[in-house]
Each structure stands twice: as C-alpha cells, then as structure tokens.
Amino acid sequence: MVFAATNSLTLPDYVVIVLYLIGTIAMGIVIGARMKTGKEFFLGGRRLPWWAIGMSLVATDIGGTDIIGVGGAAFSHGMAIANFEWIGCVPAMIVGAFVFIPFLYRSGVYTVPEFLERRYNVGVRAVMAACWLVFMACNLGIMLLASAKMMSTVFGWNEVGCMLVTAILVGGYTFVGGLAAVVYTDMIQCGVMIAGCLLILVLGLVEIGGVGELRKRLAEADVREAAIVNEGVSVSNAEADSERTSLILPADTESPFPWPGIYFGLALILSPAYWLGNQAIVQRSLGARSEFEARASYIWGALLKNIIPLIVAVPGLIAVVLLPDLSNGDQAIPSLIGVLLPAGLRGLFVAAFLAALMSSMDSYLNSAATIVSNDFYKRFIDRDVSDERLLKVGRVTTIVLVAWAVLFAFLLATMSEKSGIYAVFQTLMAFFQGPAFAVLLLGVLWRRATGQAAFIALLCGIGTSVSLYALNQPDVYGALGWEPLFRIHEPFLYFSIWAFLVTAAVLVVVSLLGTPEPSGKLRYVFGGHTGDTCSPTDTESSAGPAGRCL
Amino acid sequence: MTPLHHLGELLRAILKTIPLTAIRVLFVASLVALLIWVVRLPKSATEPDGGAKRWDENLKIGAAGALLIQIVIYALL
Numbered sequence: 001m002v003f004a005a006t007n008s009l010t011l012p013d014y015v016v017i018v019l020y021l022i023g024t025i026a027m028g029i030v031i032g033a034r035m036k037t038g039k040e041f042f043l044g045g046r047r048l049p050w051w052a053i054g055m056s057l058v059a060t061d062i063g064g065t066d067i068i069g070v071g072g073a074a075f076s077h078g079m080a081i082a083n084f085e086w087i088g089c090v091p092a093m094i095v096g097a098f099v100f101i102p103f104l105y106r107s108g109v110y111t112v113p114e115f116l117e118r119r120y121n122v123g124v125r126a127v128m129a130a131c132w133l134v135f136m137a138c139n140l141g142i143m144l145l146a147s148a149k150m151m152s153t154v155f156g157w158n159e160v161g162c163m164l165v166t167a168i169l170v171g172g173y174t175f176v177g178g179l180a181a182v183v184y185t186d187m188i189q190c191g192v193m194i195a196g197c198l199l200i201l202v203l204g205l206v207e208i209g210g211v212g213e214l215r216k217r218l219a220e221a222d223v224r225e226a227a228i229v230n231e232g233v234s235v236s237n238a239e240a241d242s243e244r245t246s247l248i249l250p251a252d253t254e255s256p257f258p259w260p261g262i263y264f265g266l267a268l269i270l271s272p273a274y275w276l277g278n279q280a281i282v283q284r285s286l287g288a289r290s291e292f293e294a295r296a297s298y299i300w301g302a303l304l305k306n307i308i309p310l311i312v313a314v315p316g317l318i319a320v321v322l323l324p325d326l327s328n329g330d331q332a333i334p335s336l337i338g339v340l341l342p343a344g345l346r347g348l349f350v351a352a353f354l355a356a357l358m359s360s361m362d363s364y365l366n367s368a369a370t371i372v373s374n375d376f377y378k379r380f381i382d383r384d385v386s387d388e389r390l391l392k393v394g395r396v397t398t399i400v401l402v403a404w405a406v407l408f409a410f411l412l413a414t415m416s417e418k419s420g421i422y423a424v425f426q427t428l429m430a431f432f433q434g435p436a437f438a439v440l441l442l443g444v445l446w447r448r449a450t451g452q453a454a455f456i457a458l459l460c461g462i463g464t465s466v467s468l469y470a471l472n473q474p475d476v477y478g479a480l481g482w483e484p485l486f487r488i489h490e491p492f493l494y495f496s497i498w499a500f501l502v503t504a505a506v507l508v509v510v511s512l513l514g515t516p517e518p519s520g521k522l523r524y525v526f527g528g529h530t531g532d533t534c535s536p537t538d539t540e541s542s543a544g545p546a547g548r549c550l
Numbered sequence: 551m552t553p554l555h556h557l558g559e560l561l562r563a564i565l566k567t568i569p570l571t572a573i574r575v576l577f578v579a580s581l582v583a584l585l586i587w588v589v590r591l592p593k594s595a596t597e598p599d600g601g602a603k604r605w606d607e608n609l610k611i612g613a614a615g616a617l618l619i620q621i622v623i624y625a626l627l
Binding site for chain 1: 551552554555558562565566568570573574576577580581584588591595596597598599609612613615616617619620623624627
C-alpha cells in the first residue's frame with residue numbers, strides 16, 4: 001500500500017480502462033451471438049486468420065504474471081530472464097511452424113491429449129489431459145492473484161473485489177464467445193499490452209537519460225552491490241559482477257538462470273514442450289483457416305516475440321536505477337508506475353495489465369473447458385454427444401473453472417508469500433512439461449515407441465520431477481540430513497531436464513522390451529502417414545484407437 | 551552425500567570448466583544451424599498451395615528475420 005497514495009487514478013484513467021473493457025466484452029458478445037456448435041466454441045469453426053492467431057499466441061503467453069513477474073525477476077536477477085521470451089520461445093515456434101503444427105493440424109484433433117491417444121493409448125491421453133487441466137486450473141488462480149496484488153498495491157483497490165471483477169468479466173466473454181472471442185479479443189489485448197508496456201519503457205529511458213546512461217548506472221549499481229558483498233572493500237567496475245545485463249550466466253551463478261538450465265532445460269525441453277504441447281497455445285493454431293495459416297501464425301508470433309523482453313524485462317532494470325532500495329522484485333513494476341506515469345496515463349498501463357491478464361486467462365479457460373469437454377466428457381461419459389450438447393458442456397465447464405480459479409487464488413494468497421509469482425508458475429509447469437515433451441517427441445519420431453511404455457514413462461517422469469522438488473525443500477533434506485540437491489534458487493529448469501531424461505530412458509527401455517504397436521498407430525509418426533489428410537468435417541469426433549484421418 | 555549428490559558435483563565441476571565464450575558460441579551456433587535449416591526448407595513447407603503470390607507469403611522470410619534478430623541479440627548480450 002506504500003505506493004497507493006501516489007498512484008490514484010483520475011477520470012481520464014478510468015475512461016481509458018472502461019473503454020478498453022467495453023470494447024473487449026462487446027467483441028466477445030458479438031462473436032458469441034453466432035456460436036451454435038462445439039466446434040465453433042472450441043476451434044473457432046476453423047475460420048481463424050493467421051494474423052489474429054499470431055497476436056493471440058503472444059498475448060496468451062504474456063500474462064499479468066509476466067508483466068509483474070518478468071519485470072520483477074529482471075530487477076532481482078538481471079536480463080537473463082529475457083531468455084524465456086527469446087531463446088525460450090523463438091526457435092521452438094519456428095520448428096513448430098514448419099514441423100509439428102502442420103502435423104497436428106492434419107491429424108484433425110481438438111486437443112494434444114487426443115493426439116496422444118491416437119498415437120499411444122487412452123491412458124496416456126487421460127494422464128496428459130489431467131496434467132494440463134490441473135496446470136491450467138491452478139494457473140488461472142495464479143493469474144487472478146497476480147492481478148489482484150498489483151491493483152491492490154498500486155491503486156489501493158480491494159484485492160478481493162479485483163479478483164471477482166476480473167473473473168466475472170473474463171469468464172463472461174469466454175463463456176459466450178469461445179475460442180473465436182478469445183483469439184479476437186487477444187488481438188486487441190496484444191496491441192493494448194504492447195502500447196502500455198512501451199510507455200513505461202520509453203518514459204523510463206527518458207527519465208534516466210537513454211540506453212547508454214542506463215548501462216552506466218547499472219554498472220555502478222553492480223559495483224555498489226559487490227562492495228556490500230565484500231564488506232566495504234572497494235571494487236572496480238571490471239571486478240564487479242556484470243550478470244545484470246548478460247543473457248548467458250555461468251553454471252555456478254546464484255541466480256535461477258545458469259546457462260545449462262537455460263540451454264538444456266529451457267531452450268531444448270521446456271520451450272518446445274510449451275509451444276508444441278501446451279493445449280492453450282496449440283489449440284488456436286488448430287482453429288486456423290488452413291494448414292498454411294497455422295504455420296504462418298507461429299512465424300508471425302515468433303517475430304512479435306522478439307520485442308517482448310524489451311517492454312517487459314527492461315523496465316525491471318530501469319527500476320534498479322530509479323528505485324534501488326526496493327526489497328521485493330514483485331514491487332518493481334507497480335512502483336515504477338507511481339514514479340513514471342503521470343495521472344491520465346496510468347489508465348493505459350492498467351488497461352495493458354488487464355489486457356495481458358485477460359488474454360491469458362481467457363485462453364486457459366477456453367482450453368481447460370476444451371479438455372474437460374473433449375478429453376473427459378466426450379471420451380469417457382458420452383461418446384455420441386451432439387455438437388450442440390458439447391457446446392453446453394463447454395460453457396458450464398467455463399463457469400465452474402471461473403469459480404475454482406477464485407477459490408484457488410484465495411488459497412494461493414496464503415502460500416506464495418515466500419516465493420515470487422513467476423517461480424511458482426514455472427515450477428508448476430516443470431513438473432510435467434519435460435515428461436510430456438519426451439512422450440510427444442519420441443511418439444512422433446520413433447516408430448518403436450509403444451503406448452504401454454509411454455504411460456509408464458510419463459508417470460516415472462512426473463514422479464521424478466515431483467521427487468526432486470520435494471527433496472530440494474529445506475524441511476525435507478534437513479530431516480534426511482542431506483545437502484540440497486541443487487545449488488541455485490528455484491531450480492525448475494533442472495527438474496525438467498532430469499524428468500525429460502528419465503521419461504525418455506524409461507520409454508525407450510520399456511518399448512524395446514514390449515511388442516511393437518500395430519500399423520494404425522504408426523500413422524501418427526513422422527513419415528508414417530498414408531498421405532490422406534483430414535478435411536474439417538473429418539474432425540468432428542474423437543477418433544477411435546486407430547484414428548480416422550492421416 | 552548420496553550418489554545423486556556425487557553426480558551433481560561431477561556435472562557441476564565439468565560445466566564450470568567451460569568458458570562463457572564457448573557457451574556463447576554454442577547459443578549462437580544453435581541459432582545459425584536453425585537458420586540454415588529454415589533457408590533450405592522446400593517451398594512446399596514455406597509457401598501456400600499454388601506458390602507465394604506476394605513476398606510476405608513466403609514464410610522463410612519471416613522465420614529467417616526472427617532468427618537473425620536472435621543471432622544478433624545472443625552475439626551481443
């Protein structure tokens with residue numbers, strides 16, 4: 001609340017915020033008025049254009065957690081956090097555009113777990129669907145909490161009120177308009193988000209005196225900190241640690257982003273797992289007008305991704321210079337608003353923050369509803385469900401998820417005090433993203449991979465990451481009389497590496513010990529299909545074990 | 551100390567011996583390799599059915615542009 005007094009909004013601020021909200025919700029309702037079937041609700045009727053999907057991909061990936069969390073991490077750990085938006089996104093998006101997305105699009109599935117059933121078996125589908133559902137449902141709560149924290153800190157608004165209003169607004173237009181509403185509103189939100197964050201960046205650089213001055217003052221800050229660490233002994237610029245502005249940090253850095261974690265854990269495992277296997281991401285490209293447009297959306301998204309760290313991470317460095325006495329990284333961006341933005345412009349940043357939050361929340365809401373409807377209801381409860389009935393199931397699920405998100409946000413508020421928001425989010429993903437990617441990757445590359453092996457390997461991989469997490473908790477390793485397994489703080493990148501390796505090893509060994517899969521399954525391996533492609537009408541139902549297309 | 555700790559110490563010791571300059575080369579070389587792969591992709595993978603009618607319908611250009619920006623960033627920062 002320290003900054004609340006200096007951040008009060010004026011009438012023009014509220015006008016900007018209200019205009020943004022009205023525009024977003026009106027668009028969702030207009031699109032939703034034409035919604036008649038489940039296919040329209042879950043895949044936008046496969047009529048979505050590449051440019052809207054590309055912007056939606058970026059908007060979905062950058063949530064309110066990122067605007068606060070990435071800026072906060074840049075404040076605490078330096079520019080290495082930008083790896084998550086650069087090498088942690090762009091290469092995987094380009095490989096996805098030319099290799100994986102066309103393959104998934106041609107298979108005609110609604111969800112990634114559905115693809116895994118066609119390639120492996122229903123057990124793999126169920127485990128993966130459950131993992132994604134838990135992740136998305138928890139993530140919804142994290143997003144709500146992040147938004148409430150920021151609005152409460154910066155503007156002194158009531159935290160509970162913020163959570164409820166955000167949940168109702170996002171839930172409302174997602175309930176009505178489905179994926180099409182999500183993608184088109186994301187497009188607006190992407191523009192608003194970039195504009196708002198750019199404002200902070202530009203005003204911050206002007207305040208400091210330019211990029212050169214920023215670098216100089218960051219180096220001075222490094223020298224000051226190094227001197228404190230060395231108990232007052234004078235340290236020269238050359239001696240001072242310059243990790244603050246480097247993307248590549250040594251293996252023994254104290255930050256959570258050493259280069260082995262970034263290269264092996266992020267670039268090679270977590271990033272492809274996210275861009276090729278995350279239902280919330282992949283789903284919108286499955287709704288593209290054509291396979292070419294699905295590819296184009298990923299390339300457009302990769303181009304846009306190049307500018308994101310400049311507008312969300314660099315403000316964290318600006319805060320190091322302008323607000324050196326802050327103790328908590330999560331306060332960096334909210335505090336910067338109070339220092340930099342005059343009354344009247346704060347509304348634009350609030351709109352940008354809401355845009356980032358809403359664009360991610362709506363995507364996770366719609367994707368979680370798609371998983372519940374297609375991977376659970378349609379697969380296990382009513383396989384002959386009509387498309388109209390599935391639309392109703394999707395909408396009811398959306399409401400239930402909104403209610404859950406609010407409850408989880410309250411729960412999380414009592415649990416996340418000792419950890420940054422971003423770290424909580426990343427740890428959650430690292431539990432199963434490595435194993436999920438190993439199963440997907442070997443499934444499409446290796447004909448000999450079997451369903452039974454994939455199921456066992458998936459459970460072993462998830463067990464590995466959860467065990468590593470548990471063994472790295474001070475209470476646990478203290479009770480065992482051990483040293484911590486990892487030296488860095490928040491070693492989620494290392495969890496994903498080991499979980500990926502264990503999953504891949506178990507999958508290979510168990511596959512080789514078992515009998516090969518029948519030829520029908522091999523249609524879902526690269527180079528193993530017959531050349532037939534699915535038309536949109538072929539994709540109406542969950543295919544049986546052998547699938548109907550490809 | 552468990553076998554896991556010994557394995558961790560061994561890996562840590564090996565990774566610490568690699569100079570950061572070599573790591574930077576690894577990052578940039580990976581991106582360059584990806585760029586070469588993109589440039590060599592067949593037209594069927596990078597253009598719509600019937601071929602590109604405008605320059606922006608060739609996805610190679612956008613993908614190569616995104617990767618070139620990455621290469622510059624990782625070479626400098």
